[in-house]
Amino acid sequence: MDKANIILDAMKTLLEQDDGASCSVSDIAKKAGIGKGSIYYYFKSKDEIFDALVEREYHQIIENCRVLMNRSYADAAQKFALLFRSYRSSTSLLAMDHYLHQQQNAAIHQKSLAKILSSLSPIVADIIRQGVEEKSFRCEKPQETAEIILSVYCFLYDPGIFKWTPEQLKEKASALATLLENGLSAAKGSFQFLYQT
Amino acid sequence: MDKANIILDAMKTLLEQDDGASCSVSDIAKKAGIGKGSIYYYFKSKDEIFDALVEREYHQIIENCRVLMNRSYADAAQKFALLFRSYRSSTSLLAMDHYLHQQQNAAIHQKSLAKILSSLSPIVADIIRQGVEEKSFRCEKPQETAEIILSVYCFLYDPGIFKWTPEQLKEKASALATLLENGLSAAKGSFQFLYQT
DNA sequence: TGTTGTTCGACCGACGGTCGAACAATGAGA
DNA sequence: TCTCATTGTTCGACCGTCGGTCGAACAACA
Structure with a gap:
């Protein structure tokens, strides 16, 4: 699957989990199974992921x-x-x-x-x-x-x-x-x- | 004047200045002429100030x-x-x-x-x-x-x-x-x- | 002198975002 | 087929800033 979509899936999952409380970029990266830096290879900012x-x-x-x-x-x-x-x-x-x-x-x-x-x-x-x-x-x-x-x-x-x-x-x-x-x-x-x- | 209102005035002034870009709690304290710790003596959180x-x-x-x-x-x-x-x-x-x-x-x-x-x-x-x-x-x-x-x-x-x-x-x-x-x-x-x- | 109310800024952990080193993939030239 | 340079991709240590905490210090007053 597209890496960008993997990131979006991770964020969606986190938003659904615990009221979105732990939805930092690091958390998204961890959930997606990639490095935090890679997030910023696909998206310019956290807002853009949103x-x-x-x-x-x-x-x-x-x-x-x-x-x-x-x-x-x-x-x-x-x-x-x-x-x-x-x-x-x-x-x-x-x-x-x-x-x-x-x-x-x-x-x-x-x-x-x-x-x-x-x-x-x-x-x-x-x-x-x-x-x-x-x-x-x-x-x-x-x-x-x-x-x-x-x-x-x-x-x-x-x-x-x-x-x-x-x-x-x-x-x-x-x-x-x-x-x-x-x-x-x-x-x-x-x-x-x-x-x- | 009430200290709380001085803090509110400071925040208001900062919000009016540059789109609220520099409106951190530290900035508010500096503008109000008091220490940052004192802010939290009067308000529990930044949200509460706002x-x-x-x-x-x-x-x-x-x-x-x-x-x-x-x-x-x-x-x-x-x-x-x-x-x-x-x-x-x-x-x-x-x-x-x-x-x-x-x-x-x-x-x-x-x-x-x-x-x-x-x-x-x-x-x-x-x-x-x-x-x-x-x-x-x-x-x-x-x-x-x-x-x-x-x-x-x-x-x-x-x-x-x-x-x-x-x-x-x-x-x-x-x-x-x-x-x-x-x-x-x-x-x-x-x-x-x-x-x- | 003890007590209470008030002030303070160094300090903390967490955050969004940056960076350059390192690693894969590709393809052109020999 | 074997280079080797180029390009695309990955990564986490690191940065500056933020909201918020803390205990020391100070002031006021009984």
């Missing part, structure tokens, strides 16, 4: 979402729900995710949120555009609107930043659904999936 | 916003604009932002964003409630809606997370304004202040 790991881990998830959207024949609201559920189930399988929500991994967490938003927003924007064509949504700026929706989801719903109770989360989801229904001039209940189940 | 600084600096800003809202006689949309401008001008004076937007301080950054959201959201919620009473807004969940609006501001507009151009920011603000106008059933142009100037 970036590469985030890139690698989320690439597959995003790709799955994209494929799902392209091969599904559904109206915009249904696609929204499909995407929402697909993404939720994918990330719940990502073992790293739980550790991202801890204080000491805030930097990589932030980077991964930024990646999610920038990768998913074009997909969400396409759904909105489809809704506009189908006359079920009204929206002049699909891309920016998609970013707004996702930023709420990334930030307000993040268990690493806020400790809401399930009831509070449901209230917020319901408020977002109403805001989107009216904001996009969509049919009542189009965004029910946000707070159901 | 928490105290965030608390002190944002308390005043939030308080200003609260007072401004209470003594202003304006309709809800005007109050929104007032609050927005007051907050923007206050935070632009805060040079701490540079420090917060560096990778290694992501944890503290998150904390301060969470503080902003939880402190400002009740104020925004009150504005929305006023708008509902005045029949200029329609909203069933003012508190949650306020949090949604603020989370967009805290996350999507954060220069430490995303590097948007001014034009892109304006597009996003315009999209948010439209979404809010429709989402709150407000009059066209109610949220123009978001993307003007």
Whole structure:
């Protein structure tokens, strides 16, 4: 396997092990079974390793979402729900995710949120555009609107930043659904999936 | 003056100087004119110093916003604009932002964003409630809606997370304004202040 | 003079990152 | 096929800096 990927695997393993507490470059090198100097032959800095790991881990998830959207024949609201559920189930399988929500991994967490938003927003924007064509949504700026929706989801719903109770989360989801229904001039209940189940 | 506040002043000054690059505990001690050991007589850790600084600096800003809202006689949309401008001008004076937007301080950054959201959201919620009473807004969940609006501001507009151009920011603000106008059933142009100037 | 509160900077371990020596792999010229 | 020079790769000792500790020393006061 690629040496760079061996390094990323080592870091991922360490992040999953003990809350990422012992994730120094030396630790990564030891876990990867190579010298510390070699790490810096493949990566310029520790931050760059972070970036590469985030890139690698989320690439597959995003790709799955994209494929799902392209091969599904559904109206915009249904696609929204499909995407929402697909993404939720994918990330719940990502073992790293739980550790991202801890204080000491805030930097990589932030980077991964930024990646999610920038990768998913074009997909969400396409759904909105489809809704506009189908006359079920009204929206002049699909891309920016998609970013707004996702930023709420990334930030307000993040268990690493806020400790809401399930009831509070449901209230917020319901408020977002109403805001989107009216904001996009969509049919009542189009965004029910946000707070159901 | 209180020794603790002298230390906070020193840190604030250093953060304002060169993007917080030289803001080690030793630097803070030197700037404050005391020994490094004394720092740890007043604070348990560097994080605690920064928490105290965030608390002190944002308390005043939030308080200003609260007072401004209470003594202003304006309709809800005007109050929104007032609050927005007051907050923007206050935070632009805060040079701490540079420090917060560096990778290694992501944890503290998150904390301060969470503080902003939880402190400002009740104020925004009150504005929305006023708008509902005045029949200029329609909203069933003012508190949650306020949090949604603020989370967009805290996350999507954060220069430490995303590097948007001014034009892109304006597009996003315009999209948010439209979404809010429709989402709150407000009059066209109610949220123009978001993307003007 | 004893006690308590305060100050201090030398010191510590850990960190991210550097460095040059050493080792493998390659291929051109004889 | 045997050099040998070149290039790519590996390594851990080493560096400077950081956040944080520590005990000695000092100040204030009873």
